[in-house]
Amino acid sequence: MKKITAMIKPFKLDDVREALSDIGIQGITVTEVKGFGRQKGHTEIYRGAEYAVDFLPKVQLDIVVADDEVERVTEAIITTARTGKVGDGKIFVSPVEQVIRIRTGETGNEAV
Template identity: 55%
Template sequence: MKFITAIIKPFKFTDVKDALNALGVPGLTVTEISGCGRQRGQTEVYRGAEYASSMLPKLKLEVAVPDALAARAVEAVCQAANNQEIGDGKIFVFELADAVRIRTGERGESAL
C-alpha cells in the first residue's frame, strides 16, 4: 500500500477530488495549511501599504491506496492540480505498512 500526500492550491481541490473519485479512491483527508517553497510568498497591498507574506494558503490531501492504484492516483493528482504556474504543489509517496478499519478490525488493503 502507498500513502500519498499532495500539497495543492485551494482552488484546484474539486478537480483533484473528482479525478481521484473517478479512479475509485474511496476517501481522502484534507487539511488547510500554509507554507512556502520556491514561490517565496507574495506581495499584497493593505490600506495602501505594501507588505510581503511569505506563507501562502494551500491544501494538504492525504490518501491511502493499494499499490496497484498508486501510480494512477499520482498521475491523476498531477493532471488535475497542474496550472502551469509556480506554486502548483508537490506530491509525496510513502510506503504504508498497515491500515486498520477501527469499526470492523479489517487490516491491510481491505481496510482502505
C-alpha cells in the same frame, strides 16, 4: 500500501476530488495548510500599507492506496492540479506499514 500526500492550490481541490472519485478512490483527508516553496511568498498592499505574505495557502491531500494504484492516483492529481505556473505543488509517496479500520477491525488493503 502507500500514503500519497499532495500539496495543491486550493482552487484545484474540487477538480482533483472529482478526478480521484472517477478512478474509484473513496477516501481522502483534506487539510488547509500554509507554506512556500520556490514561490517564496509575495508582498501585498492592504489599506495603503505593504506587508509580506511569507506563507501561501495550500491544500494537503492524504490518500492511502494499494501499491498497484499509486501511479493512477498520482497521474490523476498531476493532470488535474497542474496550471503550468510556479506553486502547483508537490506529491510525496511514502510506505504504509499497517492500516486498521477501527469499526470492524479489518486490516491491510481491506481496511482502506
